[in-house]
Amino acid sequence: MRRRVIALLLGVLGLVALTLGAGAAPAQAASGASVAGVLVNDGAPVPNVAITVSATGFTQTVKSGPDGVWKVELPKSGSYKVSLDETTLPPGVVLSDPSKNNLSVLAFGGLPATVQFRFGSGTVATESFLDKFLQLFANGILFGLVIALAGVGLSLIYGTTGLTNFAHGELITLGALTTYFFDVVLEWNFFASVVLSLLCCAVLGYVQDKILWKPLRRRGTGLIAMLVVSIGLGVFLRYVFLFIFGGGTRQFRSFNGQEGIAIGPVDVTAKNLIGAAVAVLLLCITAWWLMKTRLGKASRAVSDNPALASSSGIDVERVINVVWILGATLAAFSGILLAMSQGANWAMGFSILLLVFAGATLGGFGTAFGALVGSLVVGIIIELSTLFIPPELKNVGALVVLIVILLIRPQGILGRRERVG
Amino acid sequence: MPDADTAVARRAIATAALASVEQVPGAAKPDPILIADGVRRQFGGLVAVDVAHVEIQRGAITALIGPNGAGKTTFFNLLTGFDAPDDGQWTFNGKELAGVAPHKVARLGMVRTFQLTKALFRLTVIENMKLGATGQKGETFWRALLPGTWKKQEAEITARSEVLLARFKLDSKRDDFAGSLSGGQRKLLEMARALMVGPEMVMLDEPMAGVNPALTQSLLGHIKDLREQGMTVLFVEHDMDMVRDISDWVIVMGQGRIIAEGPPGDVMRNQAVIDAYLGTHHDQSLIETEESFIDGEPPAPATEEGERS
Amino acid sequence: MDWGFILSQTLTQAIAPIAIVYCLAAIGLNVHFGYTGLLNFGQAAFLAMGAYGLAVSVTRFNLPWWLGIIVGLVLTVILALLLGIPTLRLRADYLAIVTIAAAEIVRLFARSVTFRETLGGSDGINGFSTSFFSSLNPFNRQQPYTFGPIHFANGDVLFMFLIGWALIAIASLVVWLAMRSPWGRVIKGIREDEDAVRSLGKNVYSYKMQALVFGGVLGCLGGFVFALANASVQPDNYASDLTYFAWLIMILGGAARVGGPILGAMIFWGLLTLVVETLKNATASAIIPESILRTDQVGQIQFMLVGLGLMLLMIFRPQGILGDKKELALDARR
Structure with missing residues (x-):
């Protein structure tokens, strides 16, 4: 056991060293930290807009260039505020969401941290409530799918092993970051990058179970102890990501700033539409696997009663291992999907982990289908809540709903009541 | 500790009181401490417990037996408030207990132990x-x-x-x-601890499971002592020798229902009882004494619920 | 390498107000997890209640500092009740999810633009500590104080240091008294098996709630120290990292030991400072080349160490420094 953990550490450190060797090459300014962005409205660059970057004791204002690009070199790493002077916008161009003007960004050395301002064409205010509702509903389904992909894996792992995996968010992040690495750093084909990234995460799921969780189960480590271990693992991985990729939010090379397609009143981008379709496909495959294949049925049996499953000849360890591979792959795709619409950063998985928990809990922890339903509900609630509350607090709404659900139906939508004694 | 004479006398009193009771499921008792009516508990599509009517005689030792999965433990959980029924009422000493929290049930004088010892x-x-x-x-x-x-x-x-x-x-x-402590000692401790509450009725869930044979006799003695001190005992047990040895009255459950009642000697000859056991577990002997545990450890927690905590 | 400076920093940080804050947070967690078995992963929220309760009362409502303290305590109790009511009847890991969610909710509210007027947004609040220090602090508020290798930047820090350690002493004494009483017996019983305790006629729900409030209030004291020692409150100081540090400290020292959090906090901050200052020194003097580690990345290394430490401790020495492995092997939840 001890040797395995040390081997894991050496592996991770080796990875860190390798990536550093590759990434540290460009020459950097005194601090190396900078923040930048491109202002694009309807496919056209927006020049001559004033952007102010500030922090305690530092303020600098720049104007966007003819190509819409702006960049500010920063004296040191840290948290900065970026705001756009709306009065300098050309006529007819407005921020699509005026509350998203004063943005915070963490800037570290390496590539510049990016800040994106999104523009609408002044129609925002005139949208009818129903149109808004439908648009948000569609966004909600998309976000719900992101949550569901991660939630199903989380739920399957919980069902088969009893582990509440707080390091699941890092699998989400890893999916996005590895795709970024293949797509942007190595400049490989985007689809190949996605497939490779899913493969990487599947391997990580396999390895993680083999060298960490399986030995712990064999030692009889308690579920609570394992929960704490997963929290430690999550913190560790998160900061390894930060160390390697820096603090900024980065966009994929392909399909960046894609234009929306109008379907009735709903505006969606083709990449999100295709992403959602693939997500649905993956979820269907998972459902088919659970319902129809021997191993999938076995995994449901293990969730139901591990002792009984093992005594009836099911290789519980093998089932768990496959569940880890599946869970990691689904989480990775969830991360890629999320990064396609919001960009990739080191803490993205952690920031949605709670929502994934909310989805899984809402549906009944440990049931894969429950997680799916619960996640969609959470995604839709989050987006629709912005009709009534400020968007910066939309996650609060979902978490409050989680707490309320626990109060009235603790077993979740599809869960069973527990027995005592 | 009461001497042998009073022990015999107490048993005689309990037996005499139950002698005139009809040997049918749900029979009325002369002095019931616990009366349950229409208690039902369903898990998904499975009806775990469906007890139409049952009475437990005060001051007697009543055994609750039945094949695995008959719903004995679930019935225990319902009576003591650890699980909520879908339907049903029951009274203890005339007090309505449905919906009462488990700790309040204990304070009222009905104290339980657990199948898997909770030392x-x-x-x-x-x-x-x-x-x-x-x-x-x-x-x-x-x-x-x-x-x-x-x-x-x-x-x-x-x-x-x-x-x-x-x-x-x-x-x-x-x-x-x-x-x-060893498995048997934990059972003893759990029983002794239950007595610290000062109960009127003690509910023992498989007090003999996992107990080293050397301790069995002393445990039996302690259960009989409870009756001598005027307490009512209701216990779930698989070991028929033990049931025969100490109980005054036996209630048999099968598939959630009460299928027979009677004094230990009679009830074991009852055809419904034999069918219930043979019908569900052909390969299982009626008397499960060979399941003694060499090192005194409790058996693997493969309970009939198979829950995960 | 300036070893003199590094060692002096290490010693100072091991007992400095920051160590005191985390020690109090860990004492509260120890009541929650070590004694009662409650999985609270939102301890940061209780500290935030204390800090914001004080800061908002003084700056926005012009209340005296002592009333701010009371407001902080009341808010803490309310938060504990709000968290406890839905979750304490449920499986243990639900509390973990709900507390971590609640801590995020609190932080998101605190830093939101919507409530900037009251809660200060992401800049936080300052200027509330003046009345406290000017009315109470007997030391010179501008002058630095140095005792051997231990260095205090000014009289306020020294004063907070003394108050903080007094609070730790009182908190530890109360925990010690409570845990050796029949009340503590019920609490420890719940940690082992709450159904058993329920079957003995104890209202487990009520006891768990009392423990949640008790531990939350201890954490809230840490929030007061945090706010006053920094003379400011900032929402991102109350992120989940704070909670993870406190967990590490509690497990490092030894859960369910009165001295555990104290020993844990001192060793944790001492070691962390030692590593961080050594690395900073090494990168600044180019002993470690910039291609491997930049000075601004040292903070990230610090967090990696915390995560790794939490994992390895839980795997190889879950009983911590003061715990007894034999006793832990009896853990009924294993």
Whole structure:
């Protein structure tokens, strides 16, 4: 056991060293930290807009260039505020969401941290409530799918092993970051990058179970102890990501700033539409696997009663291992999907982990289908809540709903009541 | 401890009281302490418990038997408030108990033990015992900080615990962690701890499961003692020899229902009972005595619920 | 390498107000997890209640500092009740999810633009500590104080240091008294098996709630120290990292030991400062080349160490420094 953990550490450190060797090459300014962005409205660059970057004791204002690009070199790493002077916008161009003007960004050395301002064409205010509702509903389904992909894996792992995996968010992040690495750093084909990234995460799921969780189960480590271990693992991985990729939010090379397609009143981008379709496909495959294949049925049996499953000849360890591979792959795709619409950063998985928990809990922890339903509900609630509350607090709404659900139906939508004694 | 004569006398009284009771499911008893009506509990599509009517005689030892999955433990959980029924009422000493929280059930005088022993592992044996005492002043937060307010009562409780420990031959383990006891000793401790609550009725869920044969006799003796001290005992058991040895009355459950009642000798000849056992488990002997555990450890927790905590 | 400076920093940080804050947070967690078995992963929220309760009362409502303290305590109790009511009847890991969610909710509210007027947004609040220090602090508020290798930047820090350690002493004494009483017996019983305790006629729900409030209030004291020692409150100081540090400290020292959090906090901050200052020194003097580690990345290394430490401790020495492995092996939840 001890040797395995040390081997894991050496592996991770080796990875860190390798990536550093590759990434540290460009020459950097005194601090190396900078923040930048491109202002694009309807496919056209927006020049001559004033952007102010500030922090305690530092303020600098720049104007966007003819190509819409702006960049500010920063004296040191840290948290900065970026705001756009709306009065300098050309006529007819407005921020699509005026509350998203004063943005915070963490800037570290390496590539510049990016800040994106999104523009609408002044129609925002005139949208009818129903149109808004439908648009948000569609966004909600998309976000719900992101949550569901991660939630199903989380739920399957919980069902088969009893582990509440707080390091699941890092699998989400890893999916996005590895795709970024293949797509942007190595400049490989985007689809190949996605497939490779899913493969990487599947391997990580396999390895993680083999060298960490399986030995712990064999030692009889308690579920609570394992929960704490997963929290430690999550913190560790998160900061390894930060160390390697820096603090900024980065966009994929392909399909960046894609234009929306109008379907009735709903505006969606083709990449999100295709992403959602693939997500649905993956979820269907998972459902088919659970319902129809021997191993999938076995995994449901293990969730139901591990002792009984093992005594009836099911290789519980093998089932768990496959569940880890599946869970990691689904989480990775969830991360890629999320990064396609919001960009990739080191803490993205952690920031949605709670929502994934909310989805899984809402549906009944440990049931894969429950997680799916619960996640969609959470995604839709989050987006629709912005009709009534400020968007910066939309996650609060979902978490409050989680707490309320626990109060009235603790077993979740599809869960069973527990027995005592 | 009561002498042999009163023990025989108590058993005789209990037997006499039950002699005239009709041997049918749900029979009325002359002096019932517990009466349950229409208690139902469903898990998904499975009806785990569906008891139309049952009465438990005061001051007697009643055994609840039945094949695996008959719903005995679930029925126990329902009666003691650890699980909520879908439907049904029951009274204890005339008090309505449906919907009453488990700790209040215990305070009313109906105390249970568990199939899988719940000794509090990282508390010492004496601490386990003292926890059972009710009405402790030092159990409120603010008084807890002022030892003067509870020291005297604590001394009394300690003394009472020590008497019980001596009776259950656990006094030599007084300051050991409960987790270091053998399976049988844990059962003894759990029973002794239940007595600290001062119950009128003791509900034992498989008191013999996992107990080293050497301890079986002393456990049996202790259960009989409970009757001698005027307590009512209801217990779930698989070991038919034991049921025959100590119980005054036997209630048989099958598939959630009560299928037979009667004195131990008669009920085991009842065709419905034999069918229930043979019908569900052909390969299982009626008498499960060969399942004794060499090292005194409890069996693997493959309970009929198979839950995960 | 300036070893003199590094060692002096290490010693100072091991007992400095920051160590005191985390020690108090860990004492509260120890009541929650070590004694009662409650999985609270939102301890940061209780500290935030204390800090914001004080800061908002003084700056926005012009209340005296002592009333701010009371407001902080009341808010803490309310938060504990809000968290406890839905979750304490449920499986243990639900509390973990709900507390971590609640801590995020609190932080998101605190830093939101919507409530900037009251809660200060992401800049936080300052200027509330003046009345406290000017009315109470007997030391010179501008002058630095140095005792051997231990260095205090000014009289306020020294004063907070003394108050903080007094609070730790009182908190530890109260925990010690409570845990050796019949009340503590019920609490520890619940940690082992709450159904057993329920079957003995104890209202487990009520006891768990009391423990949640008790531990939350201890954490809230840490929030007061945090706010006053920094003379400011900032929402991102109350992120989940704070909670993870406190967990590490509690487990490092030894859960369910009165001295555990104290020893844990001192060793944790001492070691962390030692590593961080050594690395900073090494990168600044180019002993470690910039291609491997930049000075601004040292903070990230610090968090990696915390995560790794939490994992390895839980795997190889879950009983911590003061715990007894034999006792832990009896853990009924294993």
